[in-house]
Amino acid sequence: MPSRSGRVRAAVLRPSRAGRRIEVGRGEPDDDLAGLVDYFWWVRWDAPEPHVQEVVPRPVVHVSAEVVAGEPRLLVHGVHPRMFRRRLEGAGHTVAAGFRPAGFRPFLRADVGALQGRELPGAEVLGGDDRPVAREVLSCERPEDGATVLAAWLRGLGPADDPxxxxxxxxxxxxxxxxxxxxxxxxxxxxxxxxxxxxxxxxxxxxxxxxxxxxxxxxxxxxxxxxxxxxxxxxxxxxxxxxxxxxxxxxxxxxxxxxxxxxxxxxx
Missing domain, CATH: 1.10.10.60 (Homeodomain-like)
Structure with a gap:
């Protein structure tokens, strides 16, 4: 069977086209988060012409730091039931956490199904102001360092134990x-x-x-x-x-x- 990273890449449609416009990286979580977070990932793009990327979702919740309406925000992405598209234009980057299946429940402490097909600000889903941490994550020169900042923020949420x-x-x-x-x-x-x-x-x-x-x-x-x-x-x-x-x-x-x-x- 393909590796886990290979199966994640299978979700990106037309990967040869994507490779000409976007750079994707990923890192493993530390042991204390590994039971809940599957991986951290980041995307950099440089698309002088608009590029529409199609993605086939897996049963994974993501929390991403990205620029929304000109402002850094953390967004919580519930499981998308259908293929979705992302329009990339100009230059930019995103740093995110992909949770293990069921791994977001201890942070949410509520029904994860309520997030299905939705993208919501972290403040609305998890409370607090998500803008300072999003700004810090995206200001890191290396995306790996941004992932470290995001990991520290997740630890601070104090996920609940759930057998x-x-x-x-x-x-x-x-x-x-x-x-x-x-x-x-x-x-x-x-x-x-x-x-x-x-x-x-x-x-x-x-x-x-x-x-x-x-x-x-x-x-x-x-x-x-x-x-x-x-x-x-x-x-x-x-x-x-x-x-x-x-x-x-x-x-x-x-x-x-x-x-x-x-x-x-x-x-x-």
């Missing part, structure tokens, strides 16, 4: 890497709970349902194959990923990305 977090994080991460998991019922069986209970826990902690999680990871497997640069046996891939047949895979991928997988692979 469900490691259990749900491990379950989602298993769904990401185990291509034999193709139905939410399989996750419920692994968790030893009913599907209804799992749905409730995913909504409150992960921020989206288990069916979406399983289906999204299998579609990201299709994207990974499309980015491979070689010939792909789409019928064989469909069978391995639990689709009824090749046409079902093509319909699901086209609905998400806007192009059939073979056409997208040629373009990407």
């Amino acid at each position: 469900l977090v490691p259990e749900l994080a491990a379950l989602v991460e298993r769904a990401e890497t185990d291509t034999s998991l193709v139905r939410a019922e399989q996750l419920a069986s692994l968790a030893g709970v009913s599907l209804r209970t799992l749905q409730r826990r995913f909504h409150s902690h992960v921020g989206i349902g288990p069916k979406w999680v399983v289906q999204r990871f299998r579609l990201l497997d299709v994207t990974t194959a499309a980015h491979g640069g070689g010939d792909v046996d789409w019928a064989d891939l469909a069978a391995r990923l639990g689709y009824a047949d090749q046409s079902h895979l093509i319909r699901a991928f086209t609905q998400l990305v806007g192009h059939p997988p073979a056409a997208y692979a040629r373009e990407a």
Whole structure:
């Protein structure tokens, strides 16, 4: 299976185009945050002409420092249920934290599902004024140093202990890497709970349902194959990923990305 960083990159559509305009980096959290934060990441761009980047979301909540209406702010990004686009123009950069599945719940102390598909100021979600820390993060010459500032701010929030977090994080991460998991019922069986209970826990902690999680990871497997640069046996891939047949895979991928997988692979 691809590495975690490789699977994260699979979420960026048409990566060869993106590489000409944006520079992406990432760093690992310190041990005290590693149970809640999956990684820190940063993006620098220089786009004299507007560049629209398409992204296929994973079940991850992000907190990013970026300039909004000319002012540095921290934004909380809930899980986006559909592909989304970011318009980049001129020169700029962003520094952010990507949380482990369920890892944002101890900071929010409320239903993460309420953030689904939304981007909200940190002050509105977590309280306090997010502008000073956003300004400090973005003023760092090295993005790694900005990530360190963001990490210190997260520690200061005093995340609550929640025994469900490691259990749900491990379950989602298993769904990401185990291509034999193709139905939410399989996750419920692994968790030893009913599907209804799992749905409730995913909504409150992960921020989206288990069916979406399983289906999204299998579609990201299709994207990974499309980015491979070689010939792909789409019928064989469909069978391995639990689709009824090749046409079902093509319909699901086209609905998400806007192009059939073979056409997208040629373009990407």
